[in-house]
Amino acid sequence: MAAKRDNGPLLDVQDLNVSIPTSSGELTVARGISYQVWPGETLAIVGESGCGKSLSSLALIGLQPRRAKVSAVRCRFDGQDLLSLDAKQMTDLRGTKLAMIFQDPMTSLNPVYTIGDQLAEVYTCHGLGTKRDAVDRATFLLERVGIKNAAVRLGQYPHQLSGGLRQRVVIAMAMMCSPKLIIADEPTTALDVTVQAVILGLLKELQDEFGMALVLITHDLGVVASVSDRVAVMYAGRIMETGATDQVFNSPTHPYTQGLLDCIPRADGRGKGTRLHTIPGMVPSLVGRIDGCAFRNRCSRVVPACATGEIAVRSDTQGHDYRCVHPGDRLLADWRVRAEAPV
Amino acid sequence: MTALLDVREVRVEFPIRRGLFQKPRILHAVDGVSFTVKRGEVLSLVGESGCGKSTLAKTLLGIHAPTSGCVTFAGKDLKELDRREIARQIQPVFQDPYSSLNPRKTVEDLIALPLDIRAQATSSQRREAVAEIMGLVGLSRRSIHAYPSQLSGGQRQRVAIARALITRPELVVCDEPTSALDVSVQAQILNLLQDLKEKFNLTYVFISHDLNVVRHFSDRVAVMYLGRVVELGDTEEVLGRSLHPYTRKLKQGVLVPDPSHRLPPPIFDGGFPDPTNPPSGCHFHPRCPDAGEACTARRPGTVRHGSSTVACHLYTGLATGHDAANEKLEDA
Numbered sequence A: 001m002a003a004k005r006d007n008g009p010l011l012d013v014q015d016l017n018v019s020i021p022t023s024s025g026e027l028t029v030a031r032g033i034s035y036q037v038w039p040g041e042t043l044a045i046v047g048e049s050g051c052g053k054s055l056s057s058l059a060l061i062g063l064q065p066r067r068a069k070v071s072a073v074r075c076r077f078d079g080q081d082l083l084s085l086d087a088k089q090m091t092d093l094r095g096t097k098l099a100m101i102f103q104d105p106m107t108s109l110n111p112v113y114t115i116g117d118q119l120a121e122v123y124t125c126h127g128l129g130t131k132r133d134a135v136d137r138a139t140f141l142l143e144r145v146g147i148k149n150a151a152v153r154l155g156q157y158p159h160q161l162s163g164g165l166r167q168r169v170v171i172a173m174a175m176m177c178s179p180k181l182i183i184a185d186e187p188t189t190a191l192d193v194t195v196q197a198v199i200l201g202l203l204k205e206l207q208d209e210f211g212m213a214l215v216l217i218t219h220d221l222g223v224v225a226s227v228s229d230r231v232a233v234m235y236a237g238r239i240m241e242t243g244a245t246d247q248v249f250n251s252p253t254h255p256y257t258q259g260l261l262d263c264i265p266r267a268d269g270r271g272k273g274t275r276l277h278t279i280p281g282m283v284p285s286l287v288g289r290i291d292g293c294a295f296r297n298r299c300s301r302v303v304p305a306c307a308t309g310e311i312a313v314r315s316d317t318q319g320h321d322y323r324c325v326h327p328g329d330r331l332l333a334d335w336r337v338r339a340e341a342p343v
Numbered sequence B: 001m002t003a004l005l006d007v008r009e010v011r012v013e014f015p016i017r018r019g020l021f022q023k024p025r026i027l028h029a030v031d032g033v034s035f036t037v038k039r040g041e042v043l044s045l046v047g048e049s050g051c052g053k054s055t056l057a058k059t060l061l062g063i064h065a066p067t068s069g070c071v072t073f074a075g076k077d078l079k080e081l082d083r084r085e086i087a088r089q090i091q092p093v094f095q096d097p098y099s100s101l102n103p104r105k106t107v108e109d110l111i112a113l114p115l116d117i118r119a120q121a122t123s124s125q126r127r128e129a130v131a132e133i134m135g136l137v138g139l140s141r142r143s144i145h146a147y148p149s150q151l152s153g154g155q156r157q158r159v160a161i162a163r164a165l166i167t168r169p170e171l172v173v174c175d176e177p178t179s180a181l182d183v184s185v186q187a188q189i190l191n192l193l194q195d196l197k198e199k200f201n202l203t204y205v206f207i208s209h210d211l212n213v214v215r216h217f218s219d220r221v222a223v224m225y226l227g228r229v230v231e232l233g234d235t236e237e238v239l240g241r242s243l244h245p246y247t248r249k250l251k252q253g254v255l256v257p258d259p260s261h262r263l264p265p266p267i268f269d270g271g272f273p274d275p276t277n278p279p280s281g282c283h284f285h286p287r288c289p290d291a292g293e294a295c296t297a298r299r300p301g302t303v304r305h306g307s308s309t310v311a312c313h314l315y316t317g318l319a320t321g322h323d324a325a326n327e328k329l330e331d332a
């Protein structure tokens, strides 16, 4: 959808650094992360497990581990500087204008309270209405996320729900206060394709209706292609490539992005019994400095220039940036063939 | 060849309490499921969230006893085996590499857990077994004293796989083993599961929402809908030809990694079925484009078609008024 860009970005992150002291040294999970999200827009963040997607997002809303150090040149959300809010202001913001859907639904659900009490609590504690209003809204939202018989579900405890049902409850919870921005960490990972389509469709509807923006952390490249406006590809705490979704998928420039697209299993079943493409090697340790390109030990096009200094951001096409000194044309890739083959 | 695993008419029911004074309803999480799995085979379970896949998986692991029906493993009824015996031969790999590992235990202790439960290994045997399995699953020795919080998602999933394999089980029940992982780690884990399968002649029951992964990885697929298996057969038959209308719908929901395909229109209009009060007859009938009278009235029996079986009145000959089944077969 066309994001409204007249009034500046809703979320503007410039040079975010997040590090955690550990016994083996300083673990840096965000290394100069910058991105912007406009009202109504969906930014997808993809990348290797452990590259810092969750922590860099949690740090924005003050939910990083206690020992973590967070700094940024700028971290503005809807006119407020996120890093200077005190705990109370942050709590107020989190329930109302900004909501987070956590990777593990049990992070948001308390096992000893019913679903209904937890949904209502979000609403009433921010003074948005009475308990009765809250229950009405909870019922309405549970039905919107496809939960039948909401009245029964409201009386149940989290452990009585399947993984997918729990996740839908958490999504409903994020929507209780009609936020301007939802940061959703793997919101549909636990869901089957039909429910996933419903949830993604619902999030889209809310975006169109209320101009809500979405930061979508996911490793499902089908989801990214289907719903995001822009993509940021992260590796070892850095954004390696960012651009409009079709730019990144149609002309992936960073070798890591290209490798990632190659790992998708074929949709036509012809890959059966064969080994899947993998990216050889391992992610580098995030402890300490990383000189040069963090991907270079796994890159087939590595050259001496990759080993030194900071790899600068480059751009060939407006809005499509990458950090690579030898962006090659993508070798003939068969992911397109896969994509077009019927399942 | 006789089946390693034989699941017969298994039902798992949960009482659902609504109010203090209301009669509890019964939720049929697994509602009369039968299938067999041969040694060395991969059977995948797919279907909508809440259709009973994990409940069935837990039944195979002996965590839930079936309310009725029986599970036979290597010729023995699971009911007659004690938990330890089951755990030696059937091991789980769960979806969530975050919550399925105790955060206060080191990798070594996590992996050795099944050995410690049996308390048979000496400390040097234990150390050796852990080192060997870590090598097999591609965990570096350096992480042996690490805690789960210090590992990436992919490494945690390797820990879970190492723990599952340390007792050399015959059957591994994988409940969404790669859904928390990015595609490059997913590819590594799937290759690893494939290699280990060949090496140890393992048998897998594999649960995943990703139909492309299922198609790549499994020999046979069972499609479940509200607690029942609606279609079962060779992967290519089920996901290629797809006899059951639900299987066809499920395929339409697959999102393609190509931005020129945007989000498809909703696959089903209207709401989701309520598992505590499922539709009559064929549970799928309210969403089925081909539903006829028989579908609301009677639960369809299972019909064999080639290598597949399908539970749908289009194929039982009871669907009235059209040759839909034949049409389906022709356009397949």
Ligand SMILES: Nc1ncnc2c1ncn2[C@@H]1O[C@H](COP(=O)(O)OP(=O)(O)OP(=O)(O)O)[C@@H](O)[C@H]1O
Pocket: A020, A022, A027, A029, A047, A048, A049, A050, A051, A052, A053, A054, A055, A056, A065, A103, A286, B149, B150, B151, B152, B153, B154, B180, B181, B182
């Ligand atoms: N509380 C913590 N203490 C120390 N290290 C941590 C902590 N939480 C996370 N880490 C480490 O920080 C790194 C980044 O973690 P993060 O959860 O942000 O990764 P991610 O990109 O979200 O991965 P995934 O796709 O697996 O969810 C990982 O290497 C992880 O092991």
Ligand SMILES: Nc1ncnc2c1ncn2[C@@H]1O[C@H](COP(=O)(O)OP(=O)(O)OP(=O)(O)O)[C@@H](O)[C@H]1O
Pocket: A159, A160, A161, A162, A163, A164, A165, A190, A191, A192, B014, B015, B027, B029, B047, B048, B049, B050, B051, B052, B053, B054, B055, B056, B275
């Ligand atoms: N302990 C329990 N008590 C009551 N109901 C339960 C319990 N465990 C599961 N259920 C219900 O049984 C049904 C099947 O749940 P199950 O977890 O097996 O689904 P699933 O197919 O694994 O779904 P998902 O894909 O979302 O993980 C759901 O309706 C769920 O709410």
Ligand SMILES: [Mg+2]
Pocket: A053, A054, A055, A103, A185
């Ligand atoms: Mg994460």
Ligand SMILES: [Mg+2]
Pocket: A162, A163, B053, B054, B055, B175
């Ligand atoms: Mg499940």
